Amino acid sequence: MLKINNLHVKLEDEDKQILKGVDLEVGPGQVHAIMGPNGSGKSTLSYVLSGRDGYEVTEGTATLDGEDLLDLDPEERAAKGLFLAFQYPVEIPGVGNMTFLRTAVNAQRKARGEEELSAGEFLKLIRAKAKTLKIDADMLKRPVNVGFSGGEKKRNEILQMAMLEPKMCILDETDSGLDVDAMKLVSEGVNALRDGKRSFLVITHYQRLLDHIKPDVVHIMANGRIIKSGGPDLALEVEHNGYADILAEVA
Amino acid sequence: MESARKQAQERLAAMGLPQRRDEYWKYTRPDLLTTDDVAPAAILNLDEAPLFDAIDRLKIVFVDGVFDADASDDLSMAGIEIALLQDAPDWADALYGTLEAAGQTPVARPLAALNSANAREGVVIRATGKAAKPVSMIYVRKSEASDVMLHHVIRVEEGADLTILENGPAAARFNSVMEVDIADKGAFHHVRAMGRDHERRAATHIFGRLGHESKFKSFTMTVNGKLTRNEVVLELTGDNAIAHIAGAAMGDGDFLHDDTVFITHDSLNCESRQVFKKVLRNGATGVFQGKILVKPGAQKTDGYQMSQSLLLDDEAQFFGKPELEIYADDVMCSHGSTTGAIDDEAMYYLRSRGVPKVDAQDMLVLAFMADAIDEIEDEAIADDIRTRLEGWLARHRG
Numbered sequence: 001m002l003k004i005n006n007l008h009v010k011l012e013d014e015d016k017q018i019l020k021g022v023d024l025e026v027g028p029g030q031v032h033a034i035m036g037p038n039g040s041g042k043s044t045l046s047y048v049l050s051g052r053d054g055y056e057v058t059e060g061t062a063t064l065d066g067e068d069l070l071d072l073d074p075e076e077r078a079a080k081g082l083f084l085a086f087q088y089p090v091e092i093p094g095v096g097n098m099t100f101l102r103t104a105v106n107a108q109r110k111a112r113g114e115e116e117l118s119a120g121e122f123l124k125l126i127r128a129k130a131k132t133l134k135i136d137a138d139m140l141k142r143p144v145n146v147g148f149s150g151g152e153k154k155r156n157e158i159l160q161m162a163m164l165e166p167k168m169c170i171l172d173e174t175d176s177g178l179d180v181d182a183m184k185l186v187s188e189g190v191n192a193l194r195d196g197k198r199s200f201l202v203i204t205h206y207q208r209l210l211d212h213i214k215p216d217v218v219h220i221m222a223n224g225r226i227i228k229s230g231g232p233d234l235a236l237e238v239e240h241n242g243y244a245d246i247l248a249e250v251a
Numbered sequence: 252m253e254s255a256r257k258q259a260q261e262r263l264a265a266m267g268l269p270q271r272r273d274e275y276w277k278y279t280r281p282d283l284l285t286t287d288d289v290a291p292a293a294i295l296n297l298d299e300a301p302l303f304d305a306i307d308r309l310k311i312v313f314v315d316g317v318f319d320a321d322a323s324d325d326l327s328m329a330g331i332e333i334a335l336l337q338d339a340p341d342w343a344d345a346l347y348g349t350l351e352a353a354g355q356t357p358v359a360r361p362l363a364a365l366n367s368a369n370a371r372e373g374v375v376i377r378a379t380g381k382a383a384k385p386v387s388m389i390y391v392r393k394s395e396a397s398d399v400m401l402h403h404v405i406r407v408e409e410g411a412d413l414t415i416l417e418n419g420p421a422a423a424r425f426n427s428v429m430e431v432d433i434a435d436k437g438a439f440h441h442v443r444a445m446g447r448d449h450e451r452r453a454a455t456h457i458f459g460r461l462g463h464e465s466k467f468k469s470f471t472m473t474v475n476g477k478l479t480r481n482e483v484v485l486e487l488t489g490d491n492a493i494a495h496i497a498g499a500a501m502g503d504g505d506f507l508h509d510d511t512v513f514i515t516h517d518s519l520n521c522e523s524r525q526v527f528k529k530v531l532r533n534g535a536t537g538v539f540q541g542k543i544l545v546k547p548g549a550q551k552t553d554g555y556q557m558s559q560s561l562l563l564d565d566e567a568q569f570f571g572k573p574e575l576e577i578y579a580d581d582v583m584c585s586h587g588s589t590t591g592a593i594d595d596e597a598m599y600y601l602r603s604r605g606v607p608k609v610d611a612q613d614m615l616v617l618a619f620m621a622d623a624i625d626e627i628e629d630e631a632i633a634d635d636i637r638t639r640l641e642g643w644l645a646r647h648r649g
Contacts (some may be wrong), residue, residue, distance in 0.1 A: 051602050053595065078605035094618025100601070103614065108605035143618075144600075160604060166338035 081167030187212030316399030330585035390419030420446020463489030502535030
């Protein structure tokens with residue numbers, strides 16, 4: 001599904017290397033988690049994959065189902081099935097949540113040569129999906145993320161993911177700012193999307209999210225590289241001992 | 252009316268035509284509006300349905316500034332009295348030029364005096380009840396080099412409710428004055444769209460006097476036009492009056508749009524709100540000069556003034572001059588003026604969800620305009636305006 005090979009990335013405006021050779025392969029239906037200390041490059045990886053401005057790839061490749069991602073515009077990557085749930089979802093005053101989502105869903109369908117959803121079809125679909133995420137009609141009508149609580153913003157991200165039905169979902173610290181109940185709700189939303197084919201890359205600081213969204217593989221990232229990979233136990237090890245041991249081990 | 256015209260001529264002679272050195276003409280070249288020779292302006296063949304087409308309204312058509320009876324509806328409707336300026340009844344005759352004259356201090360508005368002195372066409376409307384439908388003035392252009400003045404006089408009687416729509420390019424050079432006198436508990440709604448002709452020039456003035464618990468709401472859309480100077484001068488003379496003025500302007504290239512507003516609070520517990528949005532690119536220029544004057548004793552005034560412009564490239568420019576002058580101690584007045592580019596974060600967010608760049612930009616531009624459009628109370632009219640702005644954006648991509 002997602003294949004990252006020797007990816008090197010620096011900031012566009014300054015001479016600062018952030019990713020220094022990331023190798024990662026997420027197979028169909030798999031859930032991979034990336035953990036790592038602050039500043040290790042986790043969020044940068046998610047931004048580079050989704051096509052945010054401000055980064056320059058100096059070496060390496062990233063492909064989705066064999067297709068090069070790095071040359072595509074963000075919207076093209078989205079239409080190919082890549083989705084990033086933002087750590088800090090952006091507030092957009094003046095754009096209704098529902099209008100935004102319908103535009104996005106139909107733009108992707110159009111880009112893929114599929115028929116666009118009618119207003120009625122869309123409404124039916126979004127109502128059903130919003131209900132399971134406890135998103136009420138008012139939240140759908142309000143401007144995108146404006147005045148939403150931290151938990152509401154994250155639920156809104158998962159709703160977008162559910163509506164857009166991507167192949168490859170990247171969750172960037174989706175657990176940050178969530179209380180226990182909200183985390184459970186969001187996790188259930190994510191788990192409902194697991195169908196054996198859709199893949200997930202879950203970036204998190206804490207093991208607790210992985211209690212809810214069970215990973216197949218856990219990677220530890222530090223200083224712009226993946227320094228260790230293992231099973232779910234690796235996350236437990238980090239939770240108990242911190243990163244110091246692992247960093248010392250590979251140093 | 253002849254004596255009013257003569258007095259206006261005297262006012263004009265005393266103040267002279269606007270000059271570049273005048274404080275309120277610093278950003279906008281007055282000569283295009285004052286020269287004897289009127290440069291022609293190409294007439295644009297419209298590729299869209301007429302504005303307000305689906306709105307049930309009473310149509311009054313002017314062609315090159317002259318009333319066109321054949322193209323207009325019958326000038327009668329329950330709740331209002333309509334006449335042409337040349338047939339003005341006594342009340343209009345008495346009102347003509349008075350609000351304009353009052354609005355000449357403390358800031359001179361010579362083009363309005365010029366209008367009062369010379370305008371021969373216009374309508375006078377007196378609302379005595381709730382008008383059954385909007386009165387829609389349509390300004391058609393047929394001549395390339397027309398120089399047109401219109402002067403409308405409007406009186407909204409106690410408890411009456413009137414909506415005026417205005418649209419069309421009017422002339423190569425257009426000078427219009429609208430005097431609006433709103434009695435206690437009267438409500439006046441105004442929505443207008445300046446014409447899309449690229450080379451047209453316009454200077455418009457609205458002078459309003461608001462009585463107790465009255466309401467004045469005006470919205471203007473401007474897309475294209477070489478020069479547009481829209482002045483609104485209001486005096487809130489009765490307690491609990493409400494005045495909202497909003498504007499949405501979009502310009503690409505040889506375009507200057509100037510909103511100059513002066514609101515005088517002279518009564519208790521009144522609310523005024525100004526919301527002006529401009530989207531500019533490719534050398535287009537925006538100007539905002541807005542003033543709120545709170546007179547001694549005008550306690551509990553709630554004044555709000557917001558002027559924002561979105562510059563879509565490095566060549567566009569915006570000049571803002573917000574002013575507050577307050578002589579009462581128990582008031583709430585706020586003002587803000589911002590100039591900025593499209594929000595990169597919002598752009599990235601929309602695109603990451605699959606919305607193509609051009610569509611994302613259009614969405615953000617319309618979102619930027621939303622606060623101004625929201626000032627239009629009638630949903631159908633607001634939708635019409637929104638569609639126009641979308642159409643303009645679609646024509647000005649890339």
